[in-house]
Amino acid sequence: MSPLRIGARGSKLSLAQTGRIRALIVSATGREAEIVPITTTGDTIQDRTLIDAGGKGLFTKELDEALLDGRIDLAVHSLKDLPTLLPANILLACVPEREDPRDAFVCLKAKTLAALAPGAVIGTASLRRQAQVLHERSDLRVVTLRGNVDTRLAKLEAGDADATFLALAGLKRLGLESRAASLIDPYDTPPAACQGALAITTRADDAATRALLAPLENADARIEIEAERAFLAALDGSCRTPIGVLARKKGGRLTFVGETLTPDGARRWRREAEVVLGRDPIHHAQTLGEQLGLQICDEAGDALTTES
Known part of the structure; x- marks a missing residue:
């Protein structure tokens, strides 16, 4: 053949x-x-x-x-x-099978985002990462940093930015996980849908x-990503909408955290839940993601559409 x-x-x-x-x-x-x-x-x-x-x-x-x-x-x-x-x-x-979904903080000057000096420059092409950074540290400045992993690491070393964020999964697949200064808590700051x-x-x-x-x-990975994609779909998720979400299957339960923000990070809408998966776990996962996404849509109203 x-x-x-x-x-x-x-x-x-x-x-x-x-x-x-x-x-x-x-x-x-x-x-x-x-x-x-x-x-x-x-x-x-x-x-x-x-x-x-x-x-x-x-x-x-x-x-x-x-x-x-x-x-x-x-x-x-x-x-x-x-x-x-x-x-x-x-x-x-x-x-x-899914790789580690967390974001990695990559920086030559500080171990964590909190340790960066006021006015430091974060380089990213992700609107989600921009919004989450500014939500936590409105005193920082965010600039666009495009390119593949090697290119962005080179730009960081050249001083185009003080720090950036990369998917840990990508770093691991390239054997570069040692470049991470620290890892981001995925429940405090959820990654992109289906990351890893x-x-x-x-x-x-x-x-x-x-x-x-x-x-x-991989059955567990499928259940997780179906929940996350349903959340995205409910929010009409796109690159113009800063959305972070993570579903994790543990035994017969699914934990879920999802959020959307305004691009400037000033406003955030968030939902967390844990459910028991029944005989049709994919359906339960999709239903949970959709319901929580629709709840955020209802809560945010016109603010989400206008700001995004």
């Missing part, structure tokens, strides 16, 4: 995490697989934030097109980059490929 063709962004991090998925596929199925690097619009835009460029779909559009055109059989994404609404005939077929999780997408009509991926599916 011909090798499976795995589409992925051409960044160092994407290729590293896709390489792990390829190895798992080969080990679990005995089927050969090759990685097909694809440059996305999000990779080529470095002079402005994703908000100004068009949003999350910038990292998935070209991979979706390659899937639908039959140039690849599956695509690997960082799940936090995946829009809540997928194109027709594309499915989120598999969610492998990977998504494998396929064509909806390709049952054979989905069957091959079945051994890679």
